[in-house]
Amino acid sequence: MRKLRASLCAAGLLTMLSAGSAQAASQDEMVAMGKAIYLNKSKGNCVSCHQIDDPDATQAGNQGPPMIAMKQRFPDKRLLRAQIWDATVNNPITIMPPLGKHWILSEEEIDAVVEYVYQY
């Protein structure tokens, strides 16, 4: 019985550990995915309007604000996500497409973009 409990504990620990590392990996993956979406014209195409301090984001437009001080501007990450999902809530005539509301990006893709820009 004791043996069983010990092995169960070990298995649990192992699961927790591996889950932890999986999450760390997925954070990097999320950022990479977010970056790809940010730069891809047929995806988010965020770069067409928002400058970002990433050497790959060349010829960025400036219709929208640059992606700087994101943590200060959006202490609550969920508000940043909401802004990407549907910017017309805050400004009905904004030029920014409602990326979630109009199914331009999937929910997961929006999460990824949030992770990418939240680094800046």
Next chain:
Amino acid sequence: MKIIKNLTIGVGVALTSQLALAADSGFTMATVNPEADRMALQNYFKKRFPEAEVQDYINGIYAVDADSRAQWEEIEEFPPYEFAVEEGETLFNTPFANGKGYADCFENDGIGIRQNFPYWNKEEGTVKTLEMEINECREANGEEPLKWGKGDIAKISAYMAWTSRDQVFNIDIPSDDPRAKAAYLDGKKFFYAKRGQLNLSCANCHVQGTNIRIRADLPSPQLGHVTHFPVFRSKWGELGTLHRRYSGCHKDSRSKPLKPQAERFRNLEYFQTYMSNGLVVNGPGARK
């Protein structure tokens, strides 16, 4: 001298306050006032780009962006549309099978009349565009209509614009037919309404977004938008009509375009051209 100075300031202040009064007139038949809208639009751009002359808006983005203007002026030195205008002239002067020609269908034999299009046709109860009447002329004389977007129709239209250069646009919205104002209002609503997956209105890019970069591109100002059509676009490598451009604009913003010469597109052209009243015809033009 001081008196003159004071007088000048006085007149200036009076003008400015008058201009300030000219606000956009809204989106209902009861309030909409095309002339107030036109003034409001001019004032908007005067405020945004104080350096630019109103008359220079016929040159689109080059009226407000000095960098790209230099490149464009070089292009205009040997205009890429030159041959198309010559071909247009030949087409215009080639008689139909019945011996008649385009000149028989238009006022003043079709020369120097571009500034009167589009216009409200009371009998037909609709807005008529130049391209529309070119094709109607063909059909009335037993010829097949031309395709709307490019090719011969754009060349003929370009030649007709060429003969009208420097004529002042003077689009009339006759007050004795409320349907004319309704058509204007419909065009105005279309211009300001958001549509398509990207949820963009024409105004998003061509009023608010003018001269602000979308990637490396600068959207042109709505004021003077239509004066240089048909246009030779480097991207197309050929001439195209205004409605071809409308179509492309829709696709870029992931919106399903209407058919060329659809009623709403003609209403949009009516509204846009009215906004450019007082500016001169400079078609065909060259753009990126």
